[in-house]
Amino acid sequence: MLADKKSLPSDRSLKKFFRAFELSTEYRERKYFGKSLFHKPSQLILGFIEYQFLSYYFARVPGWRLFLRRLYSKDRIAPNYVVIGPMKNGSSDLVTHLQMHPNVMHPLAKEIASRNVEQVKLHYPTIKEKQRLEEQSQHPVRCGYLKPELNNMGLMDHLYELNPQSKIIITLRDPVSRAYTHWKWEVFLGGEFLRSDPHFETFEQYAERALDLFPSLPMKTACGFPPLQTGIYYQAVEKWINRFGRENVLILDSAEYFLNRQPTLERVQEFLELPIVDIPEYGDKANENPIKLPPANQKTKSMLAEFYKPYNQKLFDLLGQEFDWQ
Numbered sequence: 001m002l003a004d005k006k007s008l009p010s011d012r013s014l015k016k017f018f019r020a021f022e023l024s025t026e027y028r029e030r031k032y033f034g035k036s037l038f039h040k041p042s043q044l045i046l047g048f049i050e051y052q053f054l055s056y057y058f059a060r061v062p063g064w065r066l067f068l069r070r071l072y073s074k075d076r077i078a079p080n081y082v083v084i085g086p087m088k089n090g091s092s093d094l095v096t097h098l099q100m101h102p103n104v105m106h107p108l109a110k111e112i113a114s115r116n117v118e119q120v121k122l123h124y125p126t127i128k129e130k131q132r133l134e135e136q137s138q139h140p141v142r143c144g145y146l147k148p149e150l151n152n153m154g155l156m157d158h159l160y161e162l163n164p165q166s167k168i169i170i171t172l173r174d175p176v177s178r179a180y181t182h183w184k185w186e187v188f189l190g191g192e193f194l195r196s197d198p199h200f201e202t203f204e205q206y207a208e209r210a211l212d213l214f215p216s217l218p219m220k221t222a223c224g225f226p227p228l229q230t231g232i233y234y235q236a237v238e239k240w241i242n243r244f245g246r247e248n249v250l251i252l253d254s255a256e257y258f259l260n261r262q263p264t265l266e267r268v269q270e271f272l273e274l275p276i277v278d279i280p281e282y283g284d285k286a287n288e289n290p291i292k293l294p295p296a297n298q299k300t301k302s303m304l305a306e307f308y309k310p311y312n313q314k315l316f317d318l319l320g321q322e323f324d325w326q
């Protein structure tokens with residue numbers, strides 16, 4: 001729904017949405033470097049108290065918050081748009097910025113683990129809250145669902161059950177760049193679990209091991225996703241299109257988004273039939289890996305680019321467009 005573009009009030013802050021990512025990263029960083037969580041007890045207590053009252057959670061919501069929401073009202077909306085993509089593709093940043101839109105209501109958590117419909121809805125606003133905002137704004141109101149599990153067909157079926165009319169936004173990333181970030185995330189999450197494994201010492205060793213095992217044997221993992229298969233998109237994208245309808249699916253290249261957020265955010269707003277506004281940008285990326293590791297060498301990137309080439313071409317043929325990938 002096109003309208004005169006408006007800027008959001010300057011006092012609308014992204015901080016409340018990014019705080020959950022910051023706390024999660026601080027916790028994981030301490031584990032990675034082997035630091036005790038009890039090194040500063042007062043800081044731990046303050047962090048625990050702050051966590052109880054966050055506006056937006058990374059994943060797990062304190063049980064008492066959900067209990068009170070159940071008492072307050074069970075008449076809650078289901079998500080009417082979904083942002084889906086492979087792990088480490090930038091979708092968290094897109095969703096977090098989109099939630100600054102005055103006609104976008106946010107769930108209580110970024111990633112909701114439950115597949116129980118009523119349990120999922122506890123994370124969402126009430127029907128009355130949505131109706132009130134629609135009456136005030138005279139525009140549609142959206143509330144989304146995010147999970148970086150593009151290839152999870154069970155999740156697709158679950159989301160269709162929640163709302164078959166959902167708009168689907170699929171964010172894709174150059175699979176070679178994504179594979180490097182996947183390795184960094186494995187190292188960060190794995191810590192001591194992976195430090196003794198020589199296949200994780202460098203990205204080159206990691207990629208060679210993954211290619212050697214593909215497709216028959218599973219790769220050792222701390223994050224739970226296979227490194228090569230996660231970057232093969234065409235089959236899953238086709239399934240999402242067939243399930244929800246081509247007119248209800250928007251495909252985005254995350255590189256274009258991070259190059260300049262606003263054009264992509266405007267494109268998403270138009271797709272969701274929202275009034276177009278300028279959304280303020282947060283300095284850091286959401287859920288970014290804090291550790292520094294050597295960059296990928298050209299040999300490894302070329303090796304992976306050759307591996308992904310036929311799969312990427314199938315994706316481009318499906319979409320009728322090409323992305324500027326390696």
